[in-house]
Amino acid sequence: MPAVTSKLAVASVALALFAASTSAALAQKKYDTGATDTEIKIGNIMPYSGPASAYGVIGRTEAAYFKKVNEEGGINGRKINFVSYDDAYSPPKTVEQARKLVESDEVLLIFNSLGTPPNTAIQKYMNNKKVPQLFVATGATKWNDPKNFPWTMGWQPNYQSETQVYAKYLLKNKPDAKIAVLFQNDDYGKDYLKGLKDGLGAKAASMIVIEESYETSEPTIDSHIVKMKATGADVFFNITTPKFAAQAIKKNAEIGWKPLHFLNNVSASVGSVIKPAGYENAQDIISANYAKDPTDKQWDNDPGMKEFSAFMAKYFPEGDKLDGLTVVGYGVAQTLVQVLKQCGDDLTRENVMKQAASLKDFRTEALLPGIKINTSATDYAPISSFQLMKFKGEQWELFGEVLSADVGG
Template sequence: MNTRSLLVFAVAAGVTIGSHQAFAQKQYGPGASDTEIKIGNILPYSGPASAYAIVGKIAAGYVKMINEKGGINGRKINWISYDDAYSPPKTVEQARKLVESDEVLFLYQTLGVPPNLAIMKYMNQKKVPQLMLATGGTKFGEDPKSFPWTMPFNASYQSEGRVYAKWILKEHPNAKIAVLVVNDEYGKDIYKGVKDGLGDKTSMIVAEATYDFNDPTIDSQIVKLKASGADLVLNLSQPKFAAMAIRKMGELDWKPVHILNNVSSSVGAVIKPAGFNYAQGIISAGYYKDPTDPAWKDDSGVKECEQFLQKYAPDADRNSNLVTYSYAALQTLQYILEQAGDNLTRENIMKVSENLNGFAPSTLLPGITLKTSPTDHFPIEQMQLMTFEGNNWVTFGPIIEGKLSN
C-alpha cells in the first residue's frame, strides 16, 4: 500500500471510528454518571405494614452484592430507601425528596396501593419512572397511556380476585361466602376482582366485614362473619390482620374453607404468628417460589437465593416468601440496568421496562415470565393455586392466566 493509500485509509478509518464513538456516546439522566446510578425506594419500615420491611433488607443486600462485584457496567448503585410508615402523606414527602433533592434516576419497588396512588400523578408529571411497584394495584398498570411512567411488579389484584372466584365457582358452587377485607384502595381492588369473577353469582356472598389499619383488633369482625353461617371465608387482609383472623378463627373452632390473599401468604410474617395448627388447608395463589416448600429444596434458583442470604442478609427470615419475591424483583432491576447499557436516561429505562420479552427471574414459579409492552404494563399476569400443609405451601393445578381481558 502506497503513502497516499495509507492516508486515505487512515482518514476513512478515523471517520468510521469517530462515527462509532458518536453512536455509542453515553447518555445520562439525573442520578446517573460514569460511576453511579441513584435509585430511590420507599417502604414501611415502621407502622402497621412494617412486616414488609424485609423487602428493603433484601434490596439493600442485593445492591451491596452487585456493587461488590463491580456494579452494573462499571457503575455502582446508590440505593436510597426511606420510611413512609405506610402513610400516603409521608410517601408524598419522601418521593419529593428523592426526586427533587436526591435527584434519583427512578423509583423502584415502592410499596402499597395507597402510598403509590398518592405519588402517581406527581411521578408522571415529573416524568420519573415509578417502576416495578411492590403492589398489584390494578390502577398502576391498566392505563399506560395516561400514566406511562408507572409500572407494577406484582400480579394484578383484580386478576388474583378473579382467580379465587373461578376456583370457588368450580369447586364450591353452593358456598356461602364471608369476606374480610381491609377498608382501603387495596381491599377495594382485589374485592372488585372477586365480584367480577363471581359475575351473577355475587349473591353467594352472605356477609362482609371491613377493618381499618388503625384498628387494634378484628375479633368482632370474625365473630360477625362466623354468625352469618358462611362456610367459605375470603380473607383479603394485610399481614398483621390476616394473622389475627387466622388465629381468631382457630380459637373459635370455626373451620370454613379459607382463602387467603397472596400479600398475606408469608409463612414467617403471617402463618407462624397465627399458629401452624390453625392454618392447615388454607388456599392461596402465588407466582414465586416458597423457600419453605420442600419441593424447591434442590432448585437452583432457591439455592442461589439462599447463598445470597447467607452473605448479604443473614438475619432475614427464611420462612418468609417475601425473600424469594424480593430476590426476583431485584434480579429484574439488575436486568433492566444491564439492558439499558450506557443510555441511562429516564426515557430509556422506561423503554427497556416496556420490553421485557419473557425475562424469567430464578425465584418465580416455573412457567411464569415477565412480559411487557408500551400498552401492557403488567409484567406478571400468571398465578398458581397453593394450599398450606404442615409447615409450608404446596402448589397444585396449572399455571393460571389472569389477564384483565380474560
C-alpha cells in the same frame, strides 16, 4: 508550501477524527439526573414501621441484593446507590419521601415503592415529573395503564386476576357457598373485592353474605371476625395485610370458626404470617403464588433457590429464609438489574421505561416454573400467571396448573 499544506491537511483530518470519536462517545453515553459513569442512584419507599411493617423485609432484601451486585462489579461498571426511606404506610408521608428522593436526592427512578394507597398518592407526581415509578410493590390493576400513566409499572400479578381465579375455583367446587369477605378499606382491598365479584358474576349478590371492611389504624380485627362468623358463612375471603392476616387466622381458631379460608397472596408468607399465627391454625387455607416458596421442600435442590439461599447466607444473614417476602424482594431486584443492563450506556429515564417495557420471556429463578415476565409498550403487567396452593403441615403445597390472568389494565 506543499509540505505545510499537507501538515494542515493531516491536522484537520486528525481534528475531524477526534471530533467524530468524541461525538460518538457522547452519543454512546446518555444520562439523566441520578446516573453517571460510576453510579446509578435508585430511590425506594417502604413501610419499615407502622401497620404494614412486615413488608419492610422486601426493602432490606433489595438493599442486600444491590450490595451483592456492587461487590461483583456493578451494572456495566456502575455501582447502585440504593436510597430507601420509611413512610410507615402513610400516603402523606409517601408524598414527602418521594419529593425528597426526586428533588433532593435526585434519584434516576423510584423502584418497588410499597402499597396501593402510598403509590396512588405519588402516581400523578411521578408522571408529571417524568420519573419512573418502576415495579411498584402492589398488585392493583390500575398500574397497567401505559396510556394515561406511562411512567408507572407494576411487577406482581394483579389483585383482580387473583380473586377471579379463587372465584372460578369456588364456582366449580362449592357453588352453594356463603361467603364472608374481610377487606382493607382502601384501593388495595377494593381491587381484590372487585375481582371476586367479577369472577362470581351474577352469583356474587347471592353468594356474598357480608362485606366487612377494616381500617389499618385499628389495633385488632377480632370484632370483625366474630361478626362474620355470626352470619353462618362457610367461606372466608381474607383480604388483609400481614399483621391483620395473622390476627384473623388466630381469631378463627380461637372462636372455632372453620370456613373454607382463602388468603390473598400478599399475606401468604410463612415467616411473617403463618408461623406467628400458628401452623395448626392455618391448615387447608388456600392461596395463590407466582414465586417459589422457601419453605417448600421441592425446591431444596433447585439451582435457583440454592443461589437464593447462598445470597441470603452471605448478604442478608439476619433475614428470615422462611419469609416469602425475601424471595419477592430478590426476584424484583433481579428484574431491575436486567432492565438496567438492557439500558447499556443510555441511562435516561425515558430509556429505563422503554427497556422495562421490552422484557421478553425474562425469568428470575425466584418465579415458579412456567412463569415468565413479558412487557410491551401497551402491556405494563410483567407477571400475569400464578398457581393455587393449600397450606399443609408447615408449608404451602401447590396444586393444579399454572393459570394465566385474563384481566387487563
